[in-house]
Amino acid sequence: MSDPAPWPDVRQWHRPLLLVAAVTAPFVVISLVGTVLDDRVLVGAPIWAKPFKFAVSIVLYAVTWSWLLAGLRRHRLARWAGTVIAVALLVEYVVIVGQAVRGRQSHFNVATPLDATLWGIMGSSIAVLFVANVVVAAVLVRRRVGPRPLTWAVRAGAAISLFGIGIAFLMTGPTPAQRQSLRDGTFTGVVGAHSVGVTDGGPVLPVTGWSTTGGDLRIAHFVGIHALQALPLLAVLLTLLAARLPLLRDEDLRTRLVLVAAGGYAGLTCLVLWQALRGQPLLRPDGATLAAAGALIALVAAGTAAVVIAGRRGARRPSTPGPAAGGRSR
Known part of the structure; x- marks a missing residue:
């Protein structure tokens, strides 16, 4: 018997993830337009740069998982985990866009109760996303999603992707400068950073x-x-x-x-x-x-x-x- 085709029928793709990709995709263009029309700058970058980058990344991520989960369509746990991934991605992006509209930093911002709540929601969604990815990766260890090269590519890709998601948690701790500001009373409301050494x-x-x-x-x-x-x-x-x-x-x-x-x-x-x-x-x-x-x-x-x-x-x-x-x- 021949191996399954590497491209399952699109009708078998995971629909919640496709829906997230469809909802997020227009924001690629919206964010580009916003970058041209809105001259606000936040943390040294155009305020719509972050929504643009996350829109591109989420569309790629959601479409890929939607395709791969078609190969696990008979595995209920994997399908439910895919739905959790979809919800987590959507929640994270709503916060990012909402904060851009408000002119506020989305990541690491605890300056006001609302900012802290939104950052807490975003952080929780990332943690949930990580756990859901662990579930699907565990299923992939024992299940095939197509020919052997594709199956092993998916297994390895899911494992490395998990590691990549986990790196985000390294960004959430206070930097030495932020710890000092908490001690001397000059705290500016930001805990965590993307950069190291600067x-x-x-x-x-x-x-x-x-x-x-x-x-x-x-x-x-x-x-x-x-x-x-x-x-x-x-x-x-x-x-x-x-x-x-x-x-x-x-x-x-x-x-x-x-x-x-x-x-x-x-x-x-x-x-x-x-x-x-x-x-x-x-x-x-x-x-x-x-x-x-x-x-x-x-x-x-x-x-x-x-x-x-x-x-x-x-x-x-x-x-x-x-x-x-x-x-x-x-």
Whole structure:
């Protein structure tokens, strides 16, 4: 029996997650328009930049999970967990947009009772999102969602994505400067930060808003979360390329390539997290970061080469004749 198709019928996709994607998608355009028409700046960035970035991320995340959960449509717990993910994403985004409209910081803001309540709601939604992802990831360990390369890509992507979500909790504690302000009475109402070694709101990269003067935990958070898109898309791409490249027709070889890529992606997530925790900007790596990056690239290249070489040797190896062929008279 052939493996399930990598693209289930869209009617089987998880509808609550599709609904969240449909509701959030217009805010990609709305936020861009807001950036042009609304000249307010918050924490060093246009006030509609955060709603824009989160809209893009949520649409990608919700559509991906909706597609993947189609492969688990008979598993009630996974489907319910998907609905919880949908609700958590929607709650988080409503708070982000609401605070942008009010001209208030959404993340880490406890300056007023309302701000603190909204930040508490957002933080709780992130915690619920994390737990729901754990549930689905646990189901994926034992269930297939398609061909083996896709199944392993989804499993690895879900695990790395969980790690990426977890990085958000590193941002919620008070910085040394904030602890000092609580002691000396100069507290400004913010507990937590995206940046390491510098204050949020300084010079940043375009679009992403990542700090150019210090470490930024959002980089590893972003990279880790979107393993859920990158690795499954790689598996699908390898399947499509198999029509043109005979070597990739071996499903075991494609599976091993996916696993090598997953190891490299996990290594990249850890690398940018390590870089950020040392207060180092993404585009200004020191010698240790460059050495670690070079070692990671070398390991991934060596793993890929080993898989390809083994696959070529297997393809050239003559098959053993069966009993009928061996006993055939000349």
